[in-house]
Amino acid sequence: MAARTDRTTDPAIVADLLLARRGTAYFLRKLKELPDDALGEPSLLPGWTRAHVVAHVGYNARALSRLVTWAATGVETPMYPSPSARAHEIEFGATLTPNALRNLAEHSAVHLNVEWRDLPPDRWAATVRTAQGREVPAAETAWMRAREVWLHAVDLGNGGRFEDLPADFLGRLLADVTGTWSRRPDAVPALARLAAWATGRSAGGVGGPGFTAPRWL
Numbered sequence: 001m002a003a004r005t006d007r008t009t010d011p012a013i014v015a016d017l018l019l020a021r022r023g024t025a026y027f028l029r030k031l032k033e034l035p036d037d038a039l040g041e042p043s044l045l046p047g048w049t050r051a052h053v054v055a056h057v058g059y060n061a062r063a064l065s066r067l068v069t070w071a072a073t074g075v076e077t078p079m080y081p082s083p084s085a086r087a088h089e090i091e092f093g094a095t096l097t098p099n100a101l102r103n104l105a106e107h108s109a110v111h112l113n114v115e116w117r118d119l120p121p122d123r124w125a126a127t128v129r130t131a132q133g134r135e136v137p138a139a140e141t142a143w144m145r146a147r148e149v150w151l152h153a154v155d156l157g158n159g160g161r162f163e164d165l166p167a168d169f170l171g172r173l174l175a176d177v178t179g180t181w182s183r184r185p186d187a188v189p190a191l192a193r194l195a196a197w198a199t200g201r202s203a204g205g206v207g208g209p210g211f212t213a214p215r216w217l
């Protein structure tokens with residue numbers, strides 16, 4: 001019997017799927033390195049334990065699987081019923097046992113992978129709506145997942161570093177951030193500081209006391 005592989009052969013989608021899958025492997029590796037009793041400790045995200053991060057990453061895979069199902073069937077299947085349902089689910093997830101959390105992270109990733117694998121080539125262009133209300137082609141789910149797994153691997157706070165993340169991921173992440181900031185007047189000061197630093201015109205760096213990066217997602 002032939003091995004089952006992705007039905008899409010579009011080079012851009014194949015590359016994004018690879019980035020998401022490598023990020024998932026990295027996240028799951030950082031999770032495996034954590035002993036059970038470390039999951040209740042704070043993550044690098046304010047107000048979230050590592051258990052919150054793991055629950056969020058698991059539920060994100062389920063939410064993205066719903067978008068892929070939407071693309072496959074044409075039946076609207078939102079990521080989450082509402083922002084409060086999303087927040088409630090993460091709070092609930094953070095109370096799961098370490099074993100259940102590990103299962104959630106792994107099984108949801110496998111499920112998303114199968115949904116991607118089986119999505120017919122012509123359905124990757126189908127429009128779906130994200131939890132932020134953005135209308136995007138289903139192909140964007142691969143990049144959305146890559147962003148979640150690479151960033152939240154660092155947020156686990158057990159040694160994951162931006163320096164370990166692939167350069168193509170970092171470049172695209174910054175393009176996402178600066179793209180969002182350039183459309184938001186309140187974020188222009190941050191954009192200006194970043195541009196000054198990146199072009200070698202600000203020896204003082206980007207941040208500083210009392211200067212917090214504006215939201216980008």
Ligand SMILES: O=C(O)/C=C/C(=O)CC(=O)C(=O)O
Binds near residue numbers: 060130131132133
């Ligand atoms: O990229 C977007 O428009 C939305 C992304 C998310 O909502 C990712 C999450 O924060 C999540 O799945 O909970």
